[in-house]
Amino acid sequence: MAKVVLRKVRKEFGSSVVVHDIDLTIPHQEFVVLVGPSGCGKSTTLRMIAGLEDISAGEIHIGDTLVNDMPPKDRNIAMVFQSYALYPYATVWENMAFGLRVRRYPQAEIRRRVEAAADILGIRDMLDRKPRQLSGGQRQRVAIGRAIVRDPEVFLFDEPLSNLDAKLRVQMRTEIKKIHQRVATTMIYVTHDQVEAMTLAQRIVVMNAGRIEQIGTPQDMYERPATRFVAGFIGSPAMNFVPCSISDGGAELGVRIGESLVLPVPAGRRDRYRAYSGRSMLLGIRPEHCFDAKTHQPAAGQAPFEIVAGVVEPLGIDTMVHFELAATPVCARVNSYAVSSEGERLAMVMDMNNMHLIDPQTDKVV
Amino acid sequence: MTATAASLPPLRRRRHTWIAKGYLFAMPLLVVLALAVLLPALYNVVIAFFDYNAMTQAWRFAGLKNFVKLWDSPYFWNSFVVTLIWVVGNITLQLAVGLAVALALNSIVRFRGAFTGIMMIPWISSFVVVAILFLWIYHPQLGVLNDLLLRLGAIERPVAWLASPELAQLSLILANTWKFFPLVMITLFAGLQDVSTEQLEAADVDGANPFQKFRMVTLPTIMPSISTAVLLSTIWAYNSFTLPIIMTAGGPLRATEILGLFIYKQAFDSFDFGAAAACSLVLFVQILVVIMLYLRVLDKR
Amino acid sequence: MARQRSKRARNRLRLALAYGFLTVAATVVVFPYLWMALTSFKPIEEFFTYPLQWLSENWTLGQYRAVLEDPRFLKSLWNSFVVSTTVTAVSLLLSIPAAYGLTRLRVRGGKGVLVMILSSQFFPPMIFFVPFYIILSQFQLLNTISGLVFAYLSVTLPVCTWMIATTFRNIPYELEEAARVDGCGDIRTILEVVLRMSLPGIITAGLFAFVLAWQEYIFALLYTTTTEAQTAPVILFFFLGQHQIDYGRLMAAAVLLSLPIIVPFMVMQRYFRQGHGEGGVKG
Numbered sequence: 001m002a003k004v005v006l007r008k009v010r011k012e013f014g015s016s017v018v019v020h021d022i023d024l025t026i027p028h029q030e031f032v033v034l035v036g037p038s039g040c041g042k043s044t045t046l047r048m049i050a051g052l053e054d055i056s057a058g059e060i061h062i063g064d065t066l067v068n069d070m071p072p073k074d075r076n077i078a079m080v081f082q083s084y085a086l087y088p089y090a091t092v093w094e095n096m097a098f099g100l101r102v103r104r105y106p107q108a109e110i111r112r113r114v115e116a117a118a119d120i121l122g123i124r125d126m127l128d129r130k131p132r133q134l135s136g137g138q139r140q141r142v143a144i145g146r147a148i149v150r151d152p153e154v155f156l157f158d159e160p161l162s163n164l165d166a167k168l169r170v171q172m173r174t175e176i177k178k179i180h181q182r183v184a185t186t187m188i189y190v191t192h193d194q195v196e197a198m199t200l201a202q203r204i205v206v207m208n209a210g211r212i213e214q215i216g217t218p219q220d221m222y223e224r225p226a227t228r229f230v231a232g233f234i235g236s237p238a239m240n241f242v243p244c245s246i247s248d249g250g251a252e253l254g255v256r257i258g259e260s261l262v263l264p265v266p267a268g269r270r271d272r273y274r275a276y277s278g279r280s281m282l283l284g285i286r287p288e289h290c291f292d293a294k295t296h297q298p299a300a301g302q303a304p305f306e307i308v309a310g311v312v313e314p315l316g317i318d319t320m321v322h323f324e325l326a327a328t329p330v331c332a333r334v335n336s337y338a339v340s341s342e343g344e345r346l347a348m349v350m351d352m353n354n355m356h357l358i359d360p361q362t363d364k365v366v
Numbered sequence: 367m368t369a370t371a372a373s374l375p376p377l378r379r380r381r382h383t384w385i386a387k388g389y390l391f392a393m394p395l396l397v398v399l400a401l402a403v404l405l406p407a408l409y410n411v412v413i414a415f416f417d418y419n420a421m422t423q424a425w426r427f428a429g430l431k432n433f434v435k436l437w438d439s440p441y442f443w444n445s446f447v448v449t450l451i452w453v454v455g456n457i458t459l460q461l462a463v464g465l466a467v468a469l470a471l472n473s474i475v476r477f478r479g480a481f482t483g484i485m486m487i488p489w490i491s492s493f494v495v496v497a498i499l500f501l502w503i504y505h506p507q508l509g510v511l512n513d514l515l516l517r518l519g520a521i522e523r524p525v526a527w528l529a530s531p532e533l534a535q536l537s538l539i540l541a542n543t544w545k546f547f548p549l550v551m552i553t554l555f556a557g558l559q560d561v562s563t564e565q566l567e568a569a570d571v572d573g574a575n576p577f578q579k580f581r582m583v584t585l586p587t588i589m590p591s592i593s594t595a596v597l598l599s600t601i602w603a604y605n606s607f608t609l610p611i612i613m614t615a616g617g618p619l620r621a622t623e624i625l626g627l628f629i630y631k632q633a634f635d636s637f638d639f640g641a642a643a644a645c646s647l648v649l650f651v652q653i654l655v656v657i658m659l660y661l662r663v664l665d666k667r
Numbered sequence: 668m669a670r671q672r673s674k675r676a677r678n679r680l681r682l683a684l685a686y687g688f689l690t691v692a693a694t695v696v697v698f699p700y701l702w703m704a705l706t707s708f709k710p711i712e713e714f715f716t717y718p719l720q721w722l723s724e725n726w727t728l729g730q731y732r733a734v735l736e737d738p739r740f741l742k743s744l745w746n747s748f749v750v751s752t753t754v755t756a757v758s759l760l761l762s763i764p765a766a767y768g769l770t771r772l773r774v775r776g777g778k779g780v781l782v783m784i785l786s787s788q789f790f791p792p793m794i795f796f797v798p799f800y801i802i803l804s805q806f807q808l809l810n811t812i813s814g815l816v817f818a819y820l821s822v823t824l825p826v827c828t829w830m831i832a833t834t835f836r837n838i839p840y841e842l843e844e845a846a847r848v849d850g851c852g853d854i855r856t857i858l859e860v861v862l863r864m865s866l867p868g869i870i871t872a873g874l875f876a877f878v879l880a881w882q883e884y885i886f887a888l889l890y891t892t893t894t895e896a897q898t899a900p901v902i903l904f905f906f907l908g909q910h911q912i913d914y915g916r917l918m919a920a921a922v923l924l925s926l927p928i929i930v931p932f933m934v935m936q937r938y939f940r941q942g943h944g945e946g947g948v949k950g
């Protein structure tokens with residue numbers, strides 16, 4: 001059983017701290033994605049789990065073993081690298097068999113495993129080729145195959161898809177998900193692409209500047225971001241942030257934007273937000289939670305407002321419209337027929353049930 | 367916090383051993399280099415300030431006497447000038463030939479490997495063999511060069527290529543260029559690989575002729591390679607020894623006595639080890655100046 | 668259309684010029700060797716005909732027989748071979764671990780040490796003439812193969828280390844890490860990934876060391892005076908110094924001395940060129 005536990009894991013390069021005392025528990029067989037902007041310490045964290053990087057402080061357990069000082073070869077992990085890291089002088093077969101050969105598996109067993117993995121990945125016909133005779137996607141499959149044959153306790157992926165073109169990336173994403181269902185092993189996957197994280201993960205760990213911002217399911221991340229960073233990072237197009245204040249009108253509570261606009265806070269949230277009344281806050285609202293009033297009847301907790309359309313970007317299924325609220329650029333996802341050109345006046349509805357209120361002093365979602 | 371404190375010491379130690387391990391791997395090499403390079407070089411510096419008596423084998427501290435001796439020696443100054451001519455002549459010729467061949471190689475595709483291989487032959491040739499080849503080619507009576515020129519009617523009677531003070535230096539430089547141009551060629555060829563096809567095409571679109579394209583696009587790109595090639599051929603020219611000593615031994619009338627030969631003669635003909643060591647320091651300083659200039663040029667970019 | 672055709676014509680002209688020039692240059696490069704080979708098969712009488720007789724009418728192997736029956740020359744060839752292989756082996760044995768330690772273990776100042784090692788190449792060889800003489804005589808190494816090997820290491824070690832370090836540096840770290848994850852320890856990672864990947868560079872460095880030792884002449888001349896340790900270049904020079912220079916025998920000997928480096932070079936020149944182009948000399 002290979003759960004992976006990180007306790008107060010820290011990494012320093014010289015005097016700069018790159019990973020700040022991270023705590024993370026990954027249950028057996030879970031697919032966890034570490035996501036965050038580049039340079040936030042994802043790879044470093046992964047490499048510490050792999051044993052490729054010493055840890056400066058803290059503890060890492062794989063299964064029930066403390067692995068702090070255990071070299072990578074003894075950790076029973078497999079890793080897929082961004083650059084694939086295939087041995088260029090060896091054939092696909094040799095690349096995949098290498099880890100087994102090193103561990104002195106019997107020849108028949110090696111053959112069985114390599115062929116089984118090749119079948120899973122559909123690279124059976126390429127076993128005799130050298131890596132340079134393969135396309136990017138095929139190389140990536142070989143790299144994954146090299147990991148699969150080992151049947152390790154933990155799979156580590158470091159941005160395995162980022163060298164592929166967009167179409168292939170989507171395709172391989174699905175395949176990796178399938179592989180997880182098939183081999184059912186703990187997988188830790190690093191990416192800077194939040195779409196990849198959302199689609200692959202059972203649980204997402206959002207990292208920023210060497211710290212964990214939030215851990216949760218993709219749905220949690222989307223619906224209940226804990227910090228301004230997560231709110232802005234997860235979801236595409238990104239959430240809008242508009243400066244506002246909470247105006248306390250007794251029973252009613254409103255989000256005041258600029259001089260004139262006041263949007264009522266839904267009943268369920270009033271108690272939570274009341275403490276912030278009078279302070280300057282940030283309203284967080286996703287583009288898909290602003291509708292045009294023409295095609296959408298306001299329901300409970302939805303507030304009408306009016307805008308002057310700025311840039312209009314038709315996407316086919318719907319249309320992005322950009323506008324300003326209190327001099328802050330905002331965008332909304334509206335029905336394709338709602339607006340056609342810049343300068344149009346447009347009646348909108350904001351779904352306040354999906355609003356987020358952020359305290360700019362702590363950057364926490366309240 | 368306790369975890370931090372507990373795990374720091376062993377990790378610190380580990381980090382340290384990694385650094386030490388790198389140098390541990392290099393240790394045998396560094397020891398041998400210290401013995402085979404550093405020690406002799408330092409020894410040379412020491413000897414330069416001593417007087418050696420070949421009869422009694424006694425060393426006596428001499429201060430700057432050896433350097434003064436050089437300063438006063440017309441033969442030293444002769445060698446100094448001969449070396450300058452030798453260096454400049456070699457650089458110029460090697461650069462011209464090396465660049466021309468590199469450009470030609472760069473513009474062909476078929477047989478490129480074969481041609482490059484052939485062009486490299488002189489570079490791996492033994493100095494002694496090269497000297498013998500050219501002694502034989504330059505031979506006044508039996509040499510094929512005179513034979514060819516006579517047949518072509520370019521000369522009327524055989525020329526003493528190595529025996530006349532006027533021609534000996536030139537003949538030597540030609541032979542040395544034959545031996546060394548491949549080094550320049552391969553360096554420049556590597557540089558030419560960085561020339562952007564897009565820039566060349568842009569120049570084409572702008573209507574530039576081949577010469578303009580070379581000057582505006584190719585030349586700036588390969589400038590670093592050119593300065594590297596110049597540096598290398600300068601150092602090699604300053605350090606020449608084998609070819610001249612076999613082919614002319616400095617003659618005729620010391621017309622080809624470059625500093626390398628002068629040093630050799632001081633040491634092993636006159637057994638004046640002190641003067642020889644002092645002179646090799648002077649040579650070394652000249653090379654250092656060239657390297658400094660090179661680094662200056664690189665820095666400017 | 669017309670412009671395009673004229674452009675193609677210009678290109679064809681350029682290609683023709685390039686090939687023409689290269690053919691001429693290749694001829695000039697090869698000619699001395701060709702002439703040497705032609706001479707070595709000529710009977711001595713034909714040397715003195717006038718104008719020169721380029722192609723012999725009576726091919727002979729007499730010169731080669733004479734050279735190969737000369738025990739001094741044979742001994743010197745053997746010495747050259749022993750010196751060159753020893754220098755090659757020792758150079759690789761010392762410079763591979765050093766290059767590994769200084770590049771792959773991410774040591775502080777590794778690059779600086781490498782540059783310092785390489786820059787010792789800028790010392791004029793004359794600096795070593797006297798000190799080596801004194802050091803070697805002190806250790807009773809004059810006239811010995813070991814003495815020569817020691818002297819040659821001063822040249823081969825820095826260059827080999829630099830060449831190998833350059834190829835080591837080009838190996839992605841991820842490859843080494845993949846091997847570790849695959850289950851390799853330190854030694855196995857070095858053998859199966861680092862050395863395997865840099866084989867071309869190591870071959871180049873070895874070839875360089877061999878060629879250098881094979882053709883070296885100055886140190887051999889200065890530090891060996893008996894046939895016990897004299898190498899072939901010295902003996903060749905000795906042939907040259909005789910009163911009546913036997914050019915035929917000299918040419919045959921020169922051919923014999925050249926073959927062992929030109930033939931392997933032609934076979935492996937691709938590696939060699941790469942090594943030089945990719946940092947062997949370029950840095």
Ligand SMILES: Nc1ncnc2c1ncn2[C@@H]1O[C@H](COP(=O)(O)OP(=O)(O)O)[C@@H](O)[C@H]1O
Pocket residue numbers: 013018036037038039040041042043044045
């Ligand atoms: N070997 C190293 N030495 C110094 N700093 C490093 C080293 N490796 C990574 N870093 C720094 O650590 C930070 C995190 O890097 P990394 O974990 O690779 O980020 P990412 O989240 O993009 O994978 C970066 O700022 C990077 O510059």
Ligand SMILES: [Mg+2]
Pocket residue numbers: 039042043044159
């Ligand atoms: Mg990364």
